[in-house]
Amino acid sequence: MRRFYVLLLVLVGVGASLLALAGRSRTSTSVAAWPDVPPAADGFRGYTLGSDSAPVEVVEYVDIECPICAVFATVQFPAIRDQLIAPGKVRWRIRDFPLNNPAHRNARFAALAAQCAGEQGKFWPMLDSLFSHHDWAQTGRDVTALFRGFAQGIGLDLVRYDACVQGQRYAGRIRASYEEGAQRGVNGTPTFFVNGQRYTGGSTSDGFRAYVDSLLARRSARRG
Amino acid sequence: MIRRQAIALLALAGFFVALYLYLYKIGVYGELQCGTGSCETVQASPYAVWLGHPVALYGVLGYAALLVVGLVGARPALAARRWPTLALASLATPGWLFSAYLTYLEVFVIHALCRWCVASALIMTAIWVLAITGLVRSAP
Numbered sequence: 001m002r003r004f005y006v007l008l009l010v011l012v013g014v015g016a017s018l019l020a021l022a023g024r025s026r027t028s029t030s031v032a033a034w035p036d037v038p039p040a041a042d043g044f045r046g047y048t049l050g051s052d053s054a055p056v057e058v059v060e061y062v063d064i065e066c067p068i069c070a071v072f073a074t075v076q077f078p079a080i081r082d083q084l085i086a087p088g089k090v091r092w093r094i095r096d097f098p099l100n101n102p103a104h105r106n107a108r109f110a111a112l113a114a115q116c117a118g119e120q121g122k123f124w125p126m127l128d129s130l131f132s133h134h135d136w137a138q139t140g141r142d143v144t145a146l147f148r149g150f151a152q153g154i155g156l157d158l159v160r161y162d163a164c165v166q167g168q169r170y171a172g173r174i175r176a177s178y179e180e181g182a183q184r185g186v187n188g189t190p191t192f193f194v195n196g197q198r199y200t201g202g203s204t205s206d207g208f209r210a211y212v213d214s215l216l217a218r219r220s221a222r223r224g
Numbered sequence: 225m226i227r228r229q230a231i232a233l234l235a236l237a238g239f240f241v242a243l244y245l246y247l248y249k250i251g252v253y254g255e256l257q258c259g260t261g262s263c264e265t266v267q268a269s270p271y272a273v274w275l276g277h278p279v280a281l282y283g284v285l286g287y288a289a290l291l292v293v294g295l296v297g298a299r300p301a302l303a304a305r306r307w308p309t310l311a312l313a314s315l316a317t318p319g320w321l322f323s324a325y326l327t328y329l330e331v332f333v334i335h336a337l338c339r340w341c342v343a344s345a346l347i348m349t350a351i352w353v354l355a356i357t358g359l360v361r362s363a364p
Contacts, residue, residue, distance in 0.1 A: 004229045004298065011233060015240035022244060022253055133268035145256065146264035153265055153336065 039179050040172030047123040049081070050091035055219060056195055056212050058090055061097035061181045063189040064110035064130050065137045072190055072203055073131040079205035084212055094127070096177040097189050103138050109165075111174045113147040116164035117156055125154040225303045227358040231312055231351050232294030235287045238347040241340055242283030249278040262336030269336075271329045279326065283344060286319045290351060309362050313355040320352035 046059070062069050084090040096115075098107035110130050117126030129150040136143045144165075151161045164170070184193070192199040194211065201207040248256050249267060256263040266272065272279050293315065297308025323345040330337050 004233075007233060008236065011236050015236065019240065019244060019247070022257060133265075133270075135268050135272075141253075145258065146268055149262050149265035149268075149336070152262065 037168070037171040037175055039176035040170070041176070042173060044173050044176075046093045046095045046177065047118055048091050048093045049124060050085040051088045052091065054085075054088055054091040056084075056090045056215055057093060058199070058208070059093045059095055059193040061095050061177075061184075061186045061189055061191040061193075063097055063099045063104060063107045064114065064127070065104040065107035066099065066189045067134065067137060068203075069190045070131045070134040070137065073127070074134075076203065076205045076208075080208055083205065083209055089212055089216065090208075094123075095181060096174045097181040097186055097191070098174065098178065099189065105140050106136065106143050108171070108174060109143060109147070112165060112168060112170055113151065115170035115173060116161050117151060117154065119164055119169070120156050120160060122154050122156055126150060126156075129154060225298060225300075227354045228294050228297040228308060228312065231316075231354050232291055232298055234347050234351050234354075235290035235294055238344055238351070239284060239287035239291055241344045241347065242280050242287055245280035245340055245344075246278055246284050249280055256338075256340070258339060263338035263340055265336040266330055266334055266338035266341060269329075269334045271326070271334060282322070286315065286322075290315050290319070306362050306364075309355070309358045312351075313359040316348070316352040316355040320348050323348040 064070075080090070080092070085092055096111040098104065098111050101107075114123055114126045114130060117123055130147070133146075133150070136146050147165075148158065148161070152158060181191070185198070190203065192203070195215065199208075199211065201211050244253075245256075245267065247253055249272065256267065258264065274282065290312065293308055293311045296302065297305075297312065302308055326341060327345045330341060
């Protein structure tokens with residue numbers, strides 16, 4: 001009986017020590033270590049979804065850590081994709097606008113992970129993973145392993161992904177996107193521009209459908 | 225008696241595993257120590273939350289209950305009583321079924337294995353086997 005209690009106490013000691021040791025891994029170096037970089041001048045204008053000849057272009061300035069952006073991406077965007085993008089009415093362009101906010105410590109890192117996935121032709125699946133599993137957002141935790149798991153899940157070459165993320169290859173591109181948004185008066189996310197005009201309607205699939213249909217109707221009337 | 229002691233020890237180990245996952249889930253730990261596994265993918269999936277609470281919390285509570293019943297039942301004064309055996313089997317069976325369901329989700333739905341979750345599933349399986357064999361042996 002005494003041996004049982006000794007074993008029990010040893011197990012308590014080992015378990016508590018391991019938990020305490022694990023607590024030391026609480027860091028968020030991935031973002032804290034991100035240096036300021038000049039905006040890239042590579043001419044990149046954001047990843048797009050939809051036909052190049054679509055009559056309407058929507059530009060979305062997005063912060064991937066933003067909960068409203070995540071709700072929009074997971075609840076509204078699937079219908080927009082089916083009803084407006086797939087039929088060729090709309091081309092959707094994503095521009096990074098990671099907010100400079102202590103609650104969004106991983107926003108730039110998320111943008112970088114998506115850009116690094118884009119380098120391998122998987123921007124949209126990565127964006128989908130980041131938004132669909134949004135538990136990481138606004139926790140301040142080190143999300144390096146989580147994002148790498150997403151990268152693995154969508155089939156990225158992890159050696160290339162790691163090199164891209166660690167080298168912060170697209171930090172300048174993200175900076176350029178942010179500055180572009182700031183110049184256009186973006187001060188929150190998501191912010192939309194439809195054919196160059198700021199969209200102030202409802203951020204819902206119904207709102208976009210009504211607005212796009214009205215634009216297309218006006219266009220047809222002008223031609224007729 | 226030996227079975228109840230073994231269950232108590234296993235439940236304590238399972239308690240620490242579940243507590244680790246729970247503390248990670250609520251943001252106490254920055255990163256899971258997972259080696260080459262896919263713990264973060266599993267923990268970030270919608271299946272890591274059930275009825276509004278992290279699944280790991282149910283593990284913490286379940287293992288704690290098994291630990292308490294195992295410790296109480298391991299006292300010499302209760303060695304001949306059958307109720308601790310019944311209580312352990314009643315706790316271990318839903319625990320094992322839930323563990324099996326979570327493992328199924330990992331393999332066939334999430335397509336990622338979290339080694340801590342696998343460890344918990346193995347511990348729960350061992351507890352269930354001990355509890356059921358104890359129940360069978362103690363049958364009147």
